[in-house]
Amino acid sequence: MLVLVTYDVSFDSENGKRRLRQIAKICQDYGIRVQYSVFECDVDPAQWIKFKQQLFNVYDKEVDSLRFYKLGKNGQKKIEHHGAKPSFDLFKDVIIL
Amino acid sequence: MLVLVTYDVSFDSENGKRRLRQIAKICQDYGIRVQYSVFECDVDPAQWIKFKQQLFNVYDKEVDSLRFYKLGKNGQKKIEHHGAKPSFDLFKDVIIL
Numbered sequence: 001m002l003v004l005v006t007y008d009v010s011f012d013s014e015n016g017k018r019r020l021r022q023i024a025k026i027c028q029d030y031g032i033r034v035q036y037s038v039f040e041c042d043v044d045p046a047q048w049i050k051f052k053q054q055l056f057n058v059y060d061k062e063v064d065s066l067r068f069y070k071l072g073k074n075g076q077k078k079i080e081h082h083g084a085k086p087s088f089d090l091f092k093d094v095i096i097l
Numbered sequence: 098m099l100v101l102v103t104y105d106v107s108f109d110s111e112n113g114k115r116r117l118r119q120i121a122k123i124c125q126d127y128g129i130r131v132q133y134s135v136f137e138c139d140v141d142p143a144q145w146i147k148f149k150q151q152l153f154n155v156y157d158k159e160v161d162s163l164r165f166y167k168l169g170k171n172g173q174k175k176i177e178h179h180g181a182k183p184s185f186d187l188f189k190d191v192i193i194l
Contacts, residue, residue, distance in 0.1 A: 004166060006103060008132040010181070035105040035162055038135070061180045065132055068177040069101060069166060080165040083158045084107070 002075030003048065003068055005031070005039045005055075010063035022058045023066075026051070034081070099172030100145065100165055102128070102136045102152075107160035119155045120163075123148070131178070 005027055009020040020037075027033070030051045031041025043051055052068075059066055071078055102124055106117040124130070127148045128138025140148055149165070156163055168175055 004101070006132055006135045008181075034164060035103055035134070037132075038103045038164065056179070059180060064180045065182070066179040067131060067135065068179075069168065070175040070177075071166065071168075072175070078167040078169070080167075082153070082163040082165075083156055083161045084105075085162070 001043065001045075001048070001073060002071040003031075003041045003043060004071055004075075005041055006067045006069070007037050007059070008065040009037075009059070013060055013063045016063075019058055019060060019064065023055060023064075026054045026058065040075075040079075098140065098142075098145070098170060099168040100128075100138050100140060101168055101172075102138055103164045103166070104134050104152075104156070105162040106134075106156070110157055110160045113160075116155055116157060116161065120152060120161075123151045123155065137172075137176075 007023055009023060010016055011020075024033070024037075024039075027039040027041065030043055030047065031039045033039050041051065055066055104120055106120060107113055108117075121130070121134075121136075124136035124138065127140055127144065128136045130136050138148065152163055
């Protein structure tokens with residue numbers, strides 16, 4: 001099933017940049033980065049449980065936000081993209097919130 | 098129907114910050130900001146056409162990215178949120194890509 005993962009990681013708290021990199025790295029193991037903090041992940045139910053747990057182990061639930069959108073089996077049909085494709089470097093570009 | 102709008106706006110080109118504010122403002126007219134560049138918008142087909150055109154009038158297709166995810170009528174059931182709710186100021190916080 002296709003799951004969209006979006007996240008905001010706060011830099012107000014300590015280790016924000018590290019958490020951001022770790023979250024992006026975990027998502028990269030399960031899917032494709034389509035925007036800076038947006039990943040499209042095609043996972044089976046068992047992978048999904050493992051994937052979520054890895055994210056929960058890293059993110060700071062007080063200040064970070066994780067959102068999951070279950071797009072289902074033919075999720076690709078529900079997606080429209082306009083404009084530039086991602087070309088940023090995962091670890092180079094930093095977001096300051 | 099519920100549509101998820103996500104975007105990346107590049108600051109490499111001129112007026113990036115202005116486009117970012119304009120895009121966020123347009124999205125705010127049609128939906129709720131759930132993360133920095135993620136909006137959930139409940140629109141009918143006519144509104145959707147108008148909404149998209151407003152976004153296309155602002156974004157720079159060479160360097161910005163707009164993604165739309167049609168979550169459908171009972172889209173809310175497909176959403177999972179974990180962690181902090183958004184608390185940023187729309188115009189205060191700047192993203193440097």
